[in-house]
Amino acid sequence: MMKRIEIEMLSETSNCPVVRTPGRKFPGVILQGDTLKALFDAAAEVRGLCGEDNEELCAAACELTDRLANFVVIYEQALRENGLELPYPKAISGEPVVLDSQLRRMVAWRSGTETGF
Numbered sequence: 001m002m003k004r005i006e007i008e009m010l011s012e013t014s015n016c017p018v019v020r021t022p023g024r025k026f027p028g029v030i031l032q033g034d035t036l037k038a039l040f041d042a043a044a045e046v047r048g049l050c051g052e053d054n055e056e057l058c059a060a061a062c063e064l065t066d067r068l069a070n071f072v073v074i075y076e077q078a079l080r081e082n083g084l085e086l087p088y089p090k091a092i093s094g095e096p097v098v099l100d101s102q103l104r105r106m107v108a109w110r111s112g113t114e115t116g117f
Contacts, residue, residue, distance in 0.1 A: 002082050033075055034087040040068040 010027050011018040015035065020027035031039075043065040050058035069092065076093040079086060 032087070033079070036068070036075060037072055037088045037092075040065070040072045040092070043068050 005022060007022070008020040008027070009017065010020065015032060017030045018027050019030060043061065047058070047061040047065045050061050052058075073093050076086060076091045080093070
């Protein structure tokens, strides 16, 4: 549920305010939801364009897409729980972001949990 808190505003730059929330040592950047979704869509497109000839690029694209997908899902869930509309037409929350087995292996390889490729 939504609650109100006081934050420190370090910069009011349009589309990129820098704030620090209570209890955090370092400040963060606030992204608008539609900007976050656009970044996720771009990362997913790069991941889709990866070929087997550049395993490191594919692994990095896969990791980036997964991280952004997690942020988008959290964002969508928060809006849904508070009765707010999404600023874009289609949610990804209802659809799991599926990684094919090759991309999963690349991520494991890149993180050092899988030794061979």
